[in-house]
Amino acid sequence: MxxxxxxxxxxxxxxxxxxxxxxxxxxxxxxxxxxxxxxxxxxxxxxxxxxxxxxxxxxxxxxxxxxxxxxxxxxxxxxxxxxxxxxxxxxxxxxxxxxxxxxxxxxxxxxxxxxxxxxxxxxxxxxxxxRLPPPILSSRFTKEWVAEFCARRKGTPLKALLLMQERFPGIGNWMADEILWRARLNPKILAGKLSSALIGKLYRWIRWVTVAAMKEMDENWEFPSTWLFRHRWEAGGHCPRCGTELAREKIGGRTTCWCPVCQPQLSK
DNA sequence: TCCTATGTTGTATG
DNA sequence: ACATACAACATAGG
Incomplete structure (x- = not known):
């Protein structure tokens, strides 16, 4: 768990x-x-x-x-x-x-x-x-810290990126999917493709989901049904935001769940 | 029987 | 050096 x-x-x-x-x-x-x-x-x-x-x-x-x-x-x-x-x-x-x-x-x-x-x-x-890396809720975990990693791992899909404990200690499969869903970022987007603005958005949702998860944990693990978390394991689950059927695929070796409408590929 | 599983590490391969 | 895919670890449950 x-x-x-x-x-x-x-x-x-x-x-x-x-x-x-x-x-x-x-x-x-x-x-x-x-x-x-x-x-x-x-x-x-x-x-x-x-x-x-x-x-x-x-x-x-x-x-x-x-x-x-x-x-x-x-x-x-x-x-x-x-x-x-x-x-x-x-x-x-x-x-x-x-x-x-x-x-x-x-x-x-x-x-x-x-x-x-x-x-x-x-x-x-x-x-x-x-020697463990800066915790997500510490002051050393900055947007620049995330941006630097995106630049270094520019060919890594965002989903796989968020699972890397060396930079995002504590994030696991469901948190990564929740973060990307809230940031409206497709899990297959390559880290190097994010604009500075999108990196900022990703950064803010990383912190938000972390804070919210800690809070829910204090309150008996009752995630509201507005969370992707509540739907990701249901067969034929639907996006709690737009109702679209959720997509599921292995990315970075792990089953990934996302909304194909809310989380489109980046347009060129 | 087959498939899945909130994780990590090692190997082979490109 | 980077990245990906895959297997391995070991067990339970649908």
């Missing part, structure tokens, strides 16, 4: 354990790719008896701090999620990591196992965290 707003939502779930000591660490399926780059016994030894001291998100990434000098990075992949479970909880088949605290378990589960765990030591945040 995880694009940036839902990643933040998952972080908040585990944040219920802030300030509480880890009394037991259970690891499962440690041969699975989830653990690639992290040795489960190390993780157990590192986290045990430390307190969960803080957490943050960056795009689709999460970072949890334990004590002063231990860090756990989590990427939820396609189907990962975090939960808080009662003390008598029995681990399910898709639970890969569980941390017991005084009155609950913090559980990471992921049926498809595309998620990743990453352990780091040291007082400072790990370098793979501090």
């Amino acid at each position: 995880p694009e940036l707003a839902e990643v933040e939502h998952n972080r908040q779930i585990w944040a219920r354990g802030h300030g509480n000591k880890v009394l037991e660490v259970v690891t499962r399926n440690i041969r699975s790719p989830i653990w690639q780059g992290t040795r489960a016994p190390d993780l157990v030894k590192t986290l045990i008896r430390k307190s969960l001291s803080g957490s943050e998100t960056h795009g689709k990434q999460m970072l949890f701090q334990f004590g002063r000098d231990a860090w756990l990075g989590i990427h939820l992949g396609m189907t990962g999620r975090l939960s808080v479970e009662p003390p008598d909880y029995r681990l399910g088949k898709h639970d890969h990591l569980a941390l017991r605290q005084a009155d609950h378990w913090l559980v990471f589960s992921d049926p498809r196992r595309f998620g990743r765990l990453r352990l780091a030591h040291g007082v400072d945040r790990p370098s793979w965290w501090t």
Whole structure:
């Protein structure tokens, strides 16, 4: 489920354990790719008896701090999620990591196992965290930052462009489609074809959809039916703005949904 | 059975 | 260097 707003939502779930000591660490399926780059016994030894001291998100990434000098990075992949479970909880088949605290378990589960765990030591945040690109809602994420990327990736279709985490951290498949639909930009338009005015428009909708997604997440994930999001998966869905039947096609390797009327190709 | 899936990475190819 | 297409990862659900 995880694009940036839902990643933040998952972080908040585990944040219920802030300030509480880890009394037991259970690891499962440690041969699975989830653990690639992290040795489960190390993780157990590192986290045990430390307190969960803080957490943050960056795009689709999460970072949890334990004590002063231990860090756990989590990427939820396609189907990962975090939960808080009662003390008598029995681990399910898709639970890969569980941390017991005084009155609950913090559980990471992921049926498809595309998620990743990453352990780091040291007082400072790990370098793979501090090197992440400017977040979309930060002051460093400017129109010029987007324009520069469009110029560099001038042959990339906008849909594929928005999925590039190196510049648009946290944007995933549905957000990209929502942004392009609101900006009335066809997903196949090549990044280098956008005028400065259209780049400005794209930039503003990137920020708008990000802010709105965070807000909806706070309000229980009730997206109004005026969003493309609500129609994109329906068979024969229609554009909530003009009623035209939505188009669907793979672009940049992902199923893309757009309105052929609201989002025309650029005219020459 | 076949197809799809809110993600990322690697390989082959142009 | 850039870009695209595709497979791979692993599982569930329509």
